[in-house]
Amino acid sequence: MKAAQWQTDLQQIRQLRLFDNVALGSLNRLLDAFRPCELEAAEVLLSPFDRNQYLYIVVTGSLKVYLGSLDNQPVTTLGPGDCAGEISFIDNEHPSAYVVATEPSSVLRLHRDALGSLFQQSPQMMHNLLKVLCGRVRQGNRQLINSEQNANVDKLTGAFNRRWLEHMFERERARCLIDEQPLCLLMLDVDHFKDYNDQHGHLAGDYALCLVAHTLRRQMRARDSLVRFGGEEFVVLLPELQLQQAADMAERLRESLEQVDSFYSPLGAQPGVTISLGLTQMTVRDSLASLIARADQALYRAKNGGRNRLCH
Numbered sequence: 001m002k003a004a005q006w007q008t009d010l011q012q013i014r015q016l017r018l019f020d021n022v023a024l025g026s027l028n029r030l031l032d033a034f035r036p037c038e039l040e041a042a043e044v045l046l047s048p049f050d051r052n053q054y055l056y057i058v059v060t061g062s063l064k065v066y067l068g069s070l071d072n073q074p075v076t077t078l079g080p081g082d083c084a085g086e087i088s089f090i091d092n093e094h095p096s097a098y099v100v101a102t103e104p105s106s107v108l109r110l111h112r113d114a115l116g117s118l119f120q121q122s123p124q125m126m127h128n129l130l131k132v133l134c135g136r137v138r139q140g141n142r143q144l145i146n147s148e149q150n151a152n153v154d155k156l157t158g159a160f161n162r163r164w165l166e167h168m169f170e171r172e173r174a175r176c177l178i179d180e181q182p183l184c185l186l187m188l189d190v191d192h193f194k195d196y197n198d199q200h201g202h203l204a205g206d207y208a209l210c211l212v213a214h215t216l217r218r219q220m221r222a223r224d225s226l227v228r229f230g231g232e233e234f235v236v237l238l239p240e241l242q243l244q245q246a247a248d249m250a251e252r253l254r255e256s257l258e259q260v261d262s263f264y265s266p267l268g269a270q271p272g273v274t275i276s277l278g279l280t281q282m283t284v285r286d287s288l289a290s291l292i293a294r295a296d297q298a299l300y301r302a303k304n305g306g307r308n309r310l311c312h
């Protein structure tokens with residue numbers, strides 16, 4: 001990073017978030033404490049391995065923020081007016097992220113020694129800095145929520161995954177037992193899927209799995225949950241349905257796929273698939289494992305019985 005010559009343009013400076021509503025009179029004094037610097041493209045401004053003493057404000061150019069490793073996708077891009085390093089600047093710990101210039105950029109930097117006197121001079125700037133920090137906390141929370149949601153969802157089909165099933169089953173089980181409501185579990189498996197992959201290719205197989213998830217979800221109630229249990233196997237949790245009602249629903253799911261002769265995918269028209277299904281109803285003594293084992297036995301009977309059918 002190189003020190004730069006700085007032509008103070010107060011109009012431009014007043015656009016920066018940190019100086020928002022700072023009185024013009026105190027702005028000149030505040031700016032004395034900031035040093036302009038230039039960054040080259042790809043220059044690392046902050047790294048979790050290097051202690052940071054500065055608060056940076058981006059004036060021109062752009063910088064990307066990476067969590068964990070520079071090989072990860074950037075979590076955000078900083079542009080003119082954005083701050084970098086504010087957390088480590090305040091708590092004097094190592095930065096929590098990498099910040100890298102994506103193009104030649106200029107920044108204003110403030111050494112942490114100036115922190116106390118600056119805040120005395122401008123409570124407004126302190127207020128602005130707190131707002132920047134609140135923005136970071138909210139961004140962190142959003143990322144946490146997104147990563148939690150992604151951790152529960154199968155990327156290919158958008159169905160929930162097994163991790164989610166283990167978590168959700170305990171809640172549904174408790175709720176249904178307390179409310180004295182039934183809970184059914186349906187296990188289903190695409191028929192002859194190995195042959196389908198062999199004939200049409202693995203990618204076509206992937207699209208067929210998306211078709212299955214999409215078709216099933218359209219038939220299900222909001223409170224039912226579709227889980228990709230593994231490979232070409234899905235589980236559906238059906239709360240508040242007696243076994244016969246759940247069997248009617250399962251039969252509708254089976255028919256809805258049977259009726260799809262062909263569907264359109266990015267590869268062009270593809271033949272549909274059929275499914276076999278095994279259904280069981282929870283008893284008070286059931287765990288997820290015992291319920292799945294029983295549904296799996298019913299599914300096995302459906303496969304042996306000729307496929308494209310339901311057993312319970």
Ligand SMILES: Nc1nc2c(ncn2[C@@H]2O[C@H](COP(=O)(O)OP(=O)(O)OP(=O)(O)O)[C@@H](O)[C@H]2O)c(=O)[nH]1
Binds near residue numbers: 156195209
């Ligand atoms: N395209 C694709 N194929 C998958 C995926 N996961 C599992 N498979 C394939 O699914 C096939 C399952 O084959 P099998 O377990 O032999 O069962 P099947 O051919 O469906 O036969 P039945 O279940 O007896 O009707 C295997 O060839 C797996 O490679 C996936 O995500 N995408």
